[in-house]
Amino acid sequence: MTALSAAERPAAAPDGTGAAEILRRCRESVRPALTAAIGRLHPWPGEMASYSLGWCEVGGAPSVDGGGKGLREALAVLCARAAGARERTGVASAVAVELIHTFTLLHDDIMDGDHTRRRRPAVWKAYGTGPAVLAGDALFALAVETLADAPGPHGPAAVRCLSAALNDLVRGQADDLLFATRPWTGPGAVALDEYRAMAEHKTGALLGCAAALGAVLGGAPREVSDALGRAGRHLGIAFQAVDDLLGIWGDPAVTGKPVHSDLRSGKKTFPVLAALGAAPSGPRGPAAGRLAALLDAGPSEDCAVRRAASLIEEAGGRSATLEEADRHLARAHSCLDTLPSGPAVSELRTLLASVARRVR
Amino acid sequence: MTALSAAERPAAAPDGTGAAEILRRCRESVRPALTAAIGRLHPWPGEMASYSLGWCEVGGAPSVDGGGKGLREALAVLCARAAGARERTGVASAVAVELIHTFTLLHDDIMDGDHTRRRRPAVWKAYGTGPAVLAGDALFALAVETLADAPGPHGPAAVRCLSAALNDLVRGQADDLLFATRPWTGPGAVALDEYRAMAEHKTGALLGCAAALGAVLGGAPREVSDALGRAGRHLGIAFQAVDDLLGIWGDPAVTGKPVHSDLRSGKKTFPVLAALGAAPSGPRGPAAGRLAALLDAGPSEDCAVRRAASLIEEAGGRSATLEEADRHLARAHSCLDTLPSGPAVSELRTLLASVARRVR
Numbered sequence: 001m002t003a004l005s006a007a008e009r010p011a012a013a014p015d016g017t018g019a020a021e022i023l024r025r026c027r028e029s030v031r032p033a034l035t036a037a038i039g040r041l042h043p044w045p046g047e048m049a050s051y052s053l054g055w056c057e058v059g060g061a062p063s064v065d066g067g068g069k070g071l072r073e074a075l076a077v078l079c080a081r082a083a084g085a086r087e088r089t090g091v092a093s094a095v096a097v098e099l100i101h102t103f104t105l106l107h108d109d110i111m112d113g114d115h116t117r118r119r120r121p122a123v124w125k126a127y128g129t130g131p132a133v134l135a136g137d138a139l140f141a142l143a144v145e146t147l148a149d150a151p152g153p154h155g156p157a158a159v160r161c162l163s164a165a166l167n168d169l170v171r172g173q174a175d176d177l178l179f180a181t182r183p184w185t186g187p188g189a190v191a192l193d194e195y196r197a198m199a200e201h202k203t204g205a206l207l208g209c210a211a212a213l214g215a216v217l218g219g220a221p222r223e224v225s226d227a228l229g230r231a232g233r234h235l236g237i238a239f240q241a242v243d244d245l246l247g248i249w250g251d252p253a254v255t256g257k258p259v260h261s262d263l264r265s266g267k268k269t270f271p272v273l274a275a276l277g278a279a280p281s282g283p284r285g286p287a288a289g290r291l292a293a294l295l296d297a298g299p300s301e302d303c304a305v306r307r308a309a310s311l312i313e314e315a316g317g318r319s320a321t322l323e324e325a326d327r328h329l330a331r332a333h334s335c336l337d338t339l340p341s342g343p344a345v346s347e348l349r350t351l352l353a354s355v356a357r358r359v360r
Numbered sequence: 361m362t363a364l365s366a367a368e369r370p371a372a373a374p375d376g377t378g379a380a381e382i383l384r385r386c387r388e389s390v391r392p393a394l395t396a397a398i399g400r401l402h403p404w405p406g407e408m409a410s411y412s413l414g415w416c417e418v419g420g421a422p423s424v425d426g427g428g429k430g431l432r433e434a435l436a437v438l439c440a441r442a443a444g445a446r447e448r449t450g451v452a453s454a455v456a457v458e459l460i461h462t463f464t465l466l467h468d469d470i471m472d473g474d475h476t477r478r479r480r481p482a483v484w485k486a487y488g489t490g491p492a493v494l495a496g497d498a499l500f501a502l503a504v505e506t507l508a509d510a511p512g513p514h515g516p517a518a519v520r521c522l523s524a525a526l527n528d529l530v531r532g533q534a535d536d537l538l539f540a541t542r543p544w545t546g547p548g549a550v551a552l553d554e555y556r557a558m559a560e561h562k563t564g565a566l567l568g569c570a571a572a573l574g575a576v577l578g579g580a581p582r583e584v585s586d587a588l589g590r591a592g593r594h595l596g597i598a599f600q601a602v603d604d605l606l607g608i609w610g611d612p613a614v615t616g617k618p619v620h621s622d623l624r625s626g627k628k629t630f631p632v633l634a635a636l637g638a639a640p641s642g643p644r645g646p647a648a649g650r651l652a653a654l655l656d657a658g659p660s661e662d663c664a665v666r667r668a669a670s671l672i673e674e675a676g677g678r679s680a681t682l683e684e685a686d687r688h689l690a691r692a693h694s695c696l697d698t699l700p701s702g703p704a705v706s707e708l709r710t711l712l713a714s715v716a717r718r719v720r
Contacts, residue, residue, distance in 0.1 A: 042531045044537075107494070107497060112490070130537065133493055137500070137526075137533075138530040140500060144526070145524065145527055148516065148520040156515055159519050162504075164505065166497075166504070167498075170497050171402045173497075175402070
């Protein structure tokens with residue numbers, strides 16, 4: 001394990017600045033290799049990738065905004081350290097995962113018809129659908145090449161890890177798109193467990209891969225990479241649950257999306273499905289029944305959407321989602337318990353805590 | 361090398377039926393493994409993949425049509441045999457290449473705005489753009505997984521071979537899309553050598569990969585896989601040149617596209633660029649000049665499009681393209697000369713000859 005110098009160690013930070021500092025440092029450690037990778041792309045998809053990463057505006061001028069938080073990069077770097085892998089192994093893993101994550105953002109925004117991402121036009125709105133498809137493909141190919149070309153004997157296992165995650169991811173995205181075509185209630189309704197499987201595939205798989213990849217690439221023992229992969233997967237599921245909460249109750253200034261955006265678009269998310277699943281004869285049954293009637297009617301007016309959000313809370317959807325997130329975060333912590341303690345594991349725990357803090 | 365039984369050997373067939381029979385046999389040898397691979401997909405992208413392969417109609421009913429010719433599959437199977445690889449190695453390579461080829465058809469039709477493919481609505485027209493993007497991604501991930509999971513020690517080299525081809529492919533597609541935005545004449549015009557580089561990336565890379573992959577996966581000596589890869593690349597460039605000819609002069613009943621389709625869409629292809637490049641003071645200069653004026657005006661009327669096709673021929677574009685195809689087919693034959701002769705190499709030569717025969 002690479003020991004951190006005292007200067008690199010995060011100060012204890014109950015207010016959450018510790019996580020932000022960890023994310024910033026990990027982003028910076030990955031940035032040169034990620035810049036070099038993007039530089040290997042054809043200039044056109046290269047610009048779209050840079051735009052999506054928040055590095056430039058349309059046309060290539062430097063961006064004033066800084067892009068995403070880099071949770072996946074940080075997870076890859078810290079988990080590689082926790083597994084005793086070399087720094088450059090963690091960085092190579094982080095680059096591959098960030099390329100794949102960017103690819104999914106480009107293509108998912110097309111599939112979901114999302115016009116904005118991080119308060120800017122989505123790539124397909126800014127550059128066109130065809131070019132955005134192309135740039136996503138270029139990022140996908142580059143990610144595979146990054147791992148296939150990684151030095152050392154464990155590249156093949158890393159490619160297998162990534163391709164398994166990609167297959168899960170596509171499966172999850174397919175289910176998510178199909179959920180949109182199904183009714184809120186009745187025999188065709190989406191069950192909470194179906195939603196859980198979708199979220200595990202769609203979000204858990206890539207975070208699980210991010211967490212395991214450095215260990216796999218560095219040749220760590222199987223039980224170490226498995227424990228890290230499970231921790232990442234649970235973190236991913238928790239992250240998705242929190243995202244679902246923010247999609248309904250998040251502050252538009254923070255999320256960059258309109259208030260109640262997921263309700264307006266009729267998206268089937270954990271809080272709504274949990275609320276609809278409240279026992280009809282229990283204390284939350286009446287609210288669940290009123291919510292079902294409202295959703296079946298398709299709420300479009302502001303007041304109906306607000307009413308739906310309020311009924312979801314009344315029927316227990318909000319608290320069930322928080323419990324779901326907490327349960328998976330606790331499992332992620334348990335997975336980390338099996339690893340030798342050290343600064344990287346401590347920083348991972350700080351990251352886990354910050355995910356729960358986003359909605360509290 | 362797997363010897364073919366007498367019954368399996370194609371009859372000498374100067375009329376081209378030999379190639380059709382070789383293609384059919386190779387398709388059949390690959391079909392069970394390809395069917396099993398597609399069966400591992402989520403049912404929804406799985407149906408879109410089957411539709412694209414010509415196996416089913418929208419909704420899943422069996423298709424009456426049979427799909428593509430399977431040139432890439434045949435190339436992978438025969439080249440693996442020529443390299444002395446096991447039959448299943450050739451089949452695994454063919455499956456990976458066919459999955460990638462299908463992925464590129466799905467995404468390229470979106471990027472190029474092509475509404476039909478093999479006389480049926482393109483996948484994005486039949487299922488929607490977002491679903492077609494998803495199905496392409498699923499096929500891409502499955503191809504990588506197919507190679508990463510291939511038994512034996514050479515999977516990693518095969519993944520590297522595939523990912524290098526994919527990077528070339530995306531680069532070629534980016535250039536092809538950008539060519540559409542450039543003028544026919546003047547300083548910003550597309551030079552013939554730029555077009556050649558694009559075609560080598562866009563079409564040559566995947567056929568080169570198809571030809572080399574079995575040898576790489578089977579652990580054949582480097583000089584064997586290199587020779588096969590070069591042969592495939594030259595075949596790909598020749599194939600693209602022939603496709604360009606068919607895009608202008610092809611019989612709509614055979615190509616499944618309207619007559620003069622590439623001219624109507626203003627596509628920059630080899631015959632046009634070669635014609636425009638005729639020396640102004642030479643015997644073909646006047647025709648080239650009239651063609652340039654016509655193209656700059658944007659021919660849209662039927663008679664103008666016919667006139668453009670005739671001027672391209674008069675300015676030498678058609679003969680230059682045939683020469684280009686022949687030159688690359690001859691180079692492909694030379695690459696095969698370095699391999700021990702045998703039935704697989706003979707069949708590869710039959711395939712090469714059939715490519716030239718498509719336009720004669």
